[in-house]
Amino acid sequence: AGARLQLDYIVDNPNPPGSRELLETRSDSMFAGDAVDAYDEAHREYHAEFVRLMTEMKLYDVFLIDASTGDVVYTAEKEVDFGTNLVDGPYRQSGLAEAYRAVLANDLGDNGVAMVDFEHYTASFGAPTAFLAAPILDDNGRMAGVVAGQVSIDALNDAMTSGGRWVDEGLGQTGEAYLVGP
Numbered sequence: 001a002g003a004r005l006q007l008d009y010i011v012d013n014p015n016p017p018g019s020r021e022l023l024e025t026r027s028d029s030m031f032a033g034d035a036v037d038a039y040d041e042a043h044r045e046y047h048a049e050f051v052r053l054m055t056e057m058k059l060y061d062v063f064l065i066d067a068s069t070g071d072v073v074y075t076a077e078k079e080v081d082f083g084t085n086l087v088d089g090p091y092r093q094s095g096l097a098e099a100y101r102a103v104l105a106n107d108l109g110d111n112g113v114a115m116v117d118f119e120h121y122t123a124s125f126g127a128p129t130a131f132l133a134a135p136i137l138d139d140n141g142r143m144a145g146v147v148a149g150q151v152s153i154d155a156l157n158d159a160m161t162s163g164g165r166w167v168d169e170g171l172g173q174t175g176e177a178y179l180v181g182p
Helices: 002-011 034-056 095-104 153-164
Strands: 061-066 072-075 114-121 127-137 143-152
Touching: 002 034, 034 061, 095 114, 095 127, 095 143, 127 153, 143 153
Parallel strands: none
Antiparallel strands: 061 072, 061 143, 114 127, 127 143
């Protein structure tokens, strides 16, 4: 199923990497079947809302992960992590997988969100990336999934430098500022 989704939403996507979120309806492929059609129906219904959320929060990507299997069942950006498994797949040692495991272990911060610090993320061409993740609960309070956000280093740089307007913000001529982790 993951390979079929990658074919329909990545390989056959007419949009280049970095713009694959523009595809709302899967491309036709020789492997299209009922499961993909049902997925496509849900994708058409919710994709625009996830892209809006991603844009408003200045995230690079948004993920939905099946809590019981670790399958990445949705990403807005449709990179190569889409359709993979965070338990035993190629990204099992990534920051995204670490954020997923932190949510499963209920290792959440004060706001109920797991945070994984910046490190290079292979699925995004090795770009430095941080991840935020939180549980998705069903009507009975059981964890059905995990929602995760990929934080771009560019968004952090913009926040730290006020988008290059450091003089206007009172940070002097150089805008030099330090962000220190724990």
